[in-house]
Amino acid sequence: MSIVLDTFTVLAVTGGLFFFLAGTVGLLRFPDPLTRLHALTKADNLGLGLIVLGLLPQTNAPVGALKLLVAWLLVQLSGATIAQLIAREARRGMPQA
Amino acid sequence: MTIGFALDSAIAVLVVAVSCWTIIARASFAAVVGFVSFGLLLTLVWVRLDAVDVALTEAAIGSGLTGALLLAAAARLRTSEFATQAERPSMALRVATALLSATATAALAGALFLLPSPAPTLAPAAAANAGATGLGNPVTNVLIAFRAMDTMLEKVVLLLALVGVWSLASDRFWGGPPSPLRGANTEGPLAFLARLLTPLGIVVGIYILWEGADHPGGAFQGGTILAAMWLLLMMSGVANAPATRFRSLRLVLISGPMVFLVIGLGGLWLGEAFLAYPVAYAKPLILVIEFVMTLTIAVTLALLLAGPPTREASR
Numbered sequence: 491m492s493i494v495l496d497t498f499t500v501l502a503v504t505g506g507l508f509f510f511l512a513g514t515v516g517l518l519r520f521p522d523p524l525t526r527l528h529a530l531t532k533a534d535n536l537g538l539g540l541i542v543l544g545l546l547p548q549t550n551a552p553v554g555a556l557k558l559l560v561a562w563l564l565v566q567l568s569g570a571t572i573a574q575l576i577a578r579e580a581r582r583g584m585p586q587a
Numbered sequence: 588m589t590i591g592f593a594l595d596s597a598i599a600v601l602v603v604a605v606s607c608w609t610i611i612a613r614a615s616f617a618a619v620v621g622f623v624s625f626g627l628l629l630t631l632v633w634v635r636l637d638a639v640d641v642a643l644t645e646a647a648i649g650s651g652l653t654g655a656l657l658l659a660a661a662a663r664l665r666t667s668e669f670a671t672q673a674e675r676p677s678m679a680l681r682v683a684t685a686l687l688s689a690t691a692t693a694a695l696a697g698a699l700f701l702l703p704s705p706a707p708t709l710a711p712a713a714a715a716n717a718g719a720t721g722l723g724n725p726v727t728n729v730l731i732a733f734r735a736m737d738t739m740l741e742k743v744v745l746l747l748a749l750v751g752v753w754s755l756a757s758d759r760f761w762g763g764p765p766s767p768l769r770g771a772n773t774e775g776p777l778a779f780l781a782r783l784l785t786p787l788g789i790v791v792g793i794y795i796l797w798e799g800a801d802h803p804g805g806a807f808q809g810g811t812i813l814a815a816m817w818l819l820l821m822m823s824g825v826a827n828a829p830a831t832r833f834r835s836l837r838l839v840l841i842s843g844p845m846v847f848l849v850i851g852l853g854g855l856w857l858g859e860a861f862l863a864y865p866v867a868y869a870k871p872l873i874l875v876i877e878f879v880m881t882l883t884i885a886v887t888l889a890l891l892l893a894g895p896p897t898r899e900a901s902r
Contacts, residue, residue: 564787567780574776 495547502544509537523580527573534569538562595635602628613672615661622657626650639803640726643795647811655818655892721870723801730805731873735862739847742880745887746840753831755895762832763900765893768822781823788816796881800870806877810884817889828893830900836886843883847876 509532516529542562549555605628609621626649633642676684713729720732730738756763792812799805820826829836847862850872854863864872 564784567783571776571780578775 499544499548502540506537506540506542506544509533509540513537524577527577527580531569531573534565538565591635598628598631598635602632615664615668616658619654619657619661623650623654626654640724640805640808643803643808647808647815651815652811652888652892659892659894719866719869720864720873722873724799724803724805726803727799727805727873727877731876732864732869735847735851739844739851739862742844742847742883745884745891746844749840749887749891752891752895756897760896760899762830763896763898764830765828765890765895766897767824767828768818768893775823777819777823778825781819781825785816785820788812788819792816792881792885796877799877800874806880807884810881811888813881813885814888814892817885818892821889821893831890831896832900839882839886840890841883843880843887846879850876 513529513531513533516532517526520526520529539562542558545558546555549558602625605621605625609618609625612618612621626645630642630646630650633639633645713725713733716733717723717725717728720728722728722731753761792809794809795804795812796806796809797804799809817826821828831837850864851862854865855861857863857865859865
């Protein structure tokens with residue numbers, strides 16, 4: 491059983507790392523603030539989400555798993571809010587299409 | 588080469604790189620962003636050194652709160668920044684500055700390398716007397732009991748800093764509220780975040796204070812989280828910055844050092860020493876000090892960030 495769980499962890503965390511890498515590349519390469527934000531929020535959202543999902547089977551107490559989930563939700567909440575705020579500021583500086 | 592060593596090396600290189608970048612950055616906003624990232628990397632360093640208490644403090648105060656203070660300062664300096672950037676200091680001044688910085692760095696490095704090995708430490712003494720207070724976290728033991736004097740004076744310094752900030756107010760505004768932290772956009776996502784996060788943040792702040800007795804955490808970290816929650820409410824326009832003349836507010840500001848001082852003098856009166864807790868009551872007394880201090884720290888830090896009063900006090 492543990493080998494199955496370990497394999498799951500490795501796969502999910504690798505998936506999460508992929509999204510972080512993709513998000514970082516996007517942040518560095520995309521042309522304007524809104525697309526860069528788009529790339530960044532994918533890293534927060536899916537990247538961290540997959541890492542948390544992968545680490546869940548490795549926790550030995552339900553409280554630990556709960557803390558991981560809460561950490562992910564809090565990052566989601568702050569990430570979404572900050573993205574909104576930055577996007578509003580960025581749009582104010584842009585020529586209106 | 589183990590994974591741990593590779594990780595440590597990577598963090599060390601990053602810390603040095605980010606600190607260099609922070610110094611080189613010309614715009615103050617960029618430098619502040621660099622400083623905040625530097626603080627977060629330093630947090631990782633402390634975690635790797637198993638100093639979780641220091642890591643929490645670094646993240647909350649070194650990076651978070653100081654970062655916010657510097658951001659506010661950078662925003663205030665923005666109007667004059669272009670002018671100062673256009674000025675180029677004379678060659679002699681630049682060489683002198685470089686020499687001075689290099690000397691300071693060399694002295695620090697020298698001091699570090701000349702440390703006796705093993706370094707002198709009071710850690711075994713602190714660990715041996717850990718039972719005296721009934722607390723499980725050695726860091727809290729040192730902060731509140733063994734080196735209580737330092738911690739108390741720290742609180743006084745915080746208070747003096749706030750008095751310094753307030754003294755920047757013009758006479759007309761003395762006792763009035765600080766300016767709103769942001770153009771109040773109460774329907775925006777920030778207000779939503781403030782309403783959702785504040786109850787949770789208050790619980791987490793108190794939890795960290797409570798856990799500080801036996802695990803990493805304590806008054807400073809908990810107080811900073813509470814301060815952050817209050818600042819979030821003020822920034823989002825959900826709550827207004829209070830008028831600084833309120834007696835209850837000022838009472839909270841001095842209550843931390845006051846309670847510390849009263850309990851400390853009590854130790855003197857009971858015939859032992861200043862700040863010596865009677866052993867039977869050590870834990871309850873420490874808890875009282877920590878709770879009051881958390882409140883004082885939270886209010887002081889939030890008001891430090893809110894800045895000097897800029898509006899007239901309404902009568």
